[in-house]
Amino acid sequence: MAIDIDVARRLGDRSIAARFTAGPGLTALFGPSGAGKTSVLNMVAGLLKPDRGHIRIGDRTLFDGATDLPPEARRVGYVFQDGRLFPHRRVRANLTYGHDIVPPAHRWMTFDEAVQFLGIAHLLDRWPHSLSGGEAQRVAIGRALLAGPEFLLMDEPLSSLDTARRGDIMAVIERIRDELKLPILYVSHDRTEVDRLATSVVAIGE
Amino acid sequence: MLSPEEWGIVALSLKVGGVAVLATLPIAFALAWLLARHRFPGRVVLDALVHLPLVLPPVVTGWLLLIAFGPFGPVGRWLESWFGVSLMFRWTGAALAAAIMALPLMVRAMRLSIEGIDRRLEGAARTLGASPWHSFWTISLPLALPGVLAALVLGFARSIGEFGATITFVSNIPGETRTLPLAIYSALQVPGGEAMVTRLALLSVALSLGALVLSEWLVRRTHGERQRHGD
16 A cells, blocks of 8 residues: 655745655655654645645545545544543543544454553553553554554654653554554654664655 | 522522523534634624623613514514514513623633634544544533533523613513512512511522532533543
């Protein structure tokens, strides 16, 4: 499943443009802070509308001149920099949020499989703001996987973690890449992360 | 302790206040949402209109209601000819006056909590497959709930305390529009009415305090659990 992206968007006095294709494995969008990497992910997710261009996943068009699928129809999972868990739902209800909405045919992982895969069984009854950064990021990953995405977007998922937790989450990301074979578009400005995780690298500059 | 007449006054006040607040709630929420989330021409005018009852003398608000809903007013005539309904000198008119006076407080309380919602959470819900409507019901509304509860209590307290607009619009008719404040005012005019004034005043205090305690309890119930678990 390849993703084909050619987008441009003006935000204030900045203009963001990106054109690349991402195949299987983990494609790192690598570049300095403020280069518009997150905006590219938001455009793929449908949270930011490009001024022009196209976004395709496999043979599905998410965006072009004629099509603009809403985020809920894109089947693109998104793991945000800050986790962005729903504060009024326990971990369990965060995990099941997307899982319960999407058509059953779109799901490719059960709740129990996800919980086991991420090792979060002991967190299910906790509230989000009682979680450490690493725990929250595992739950955020589980929540995205359970919604049955065809593609996963990750926006600097390690940036709020200490060194020890970074290694843990990187191992999880590697297993998503290698065991689940889910293509990942990964934003980072950190060379060591990219060297360890990336199958291919796209440089995003000013 | 209370005479049947006094119980009737309390029941009427609760009915007027309850109907006013519950009928206003959806409208006030829609206005709060509109003002918090949308930029449109006339927004400033709408904002000012919503706040008008807060700054106008209540008597003027009552007089404006009288002009609009009276038998020859534009709305009153229309209600009369299409539905055979008149709000004049009826408890429904008292509820309308209370609702108009409560509206700005309710909109303000809910608008604040809507503005406090992290909109990125709604974006996250969309990427998980939620339609805008589903995201509203499962994310935005629950997160705005403390503001909704605050609006209910503030609006109810304002409604059962309403005096000026009510007496101007629907007069002071025993059993129909004589709510607690109007009954207290009437009892003050009657020689030897002090005992009744005292009882009704104490009742007013009890009702207001009760509403306050209830809201505290509701807010704790919806929010407190999350907070405690966070420790």
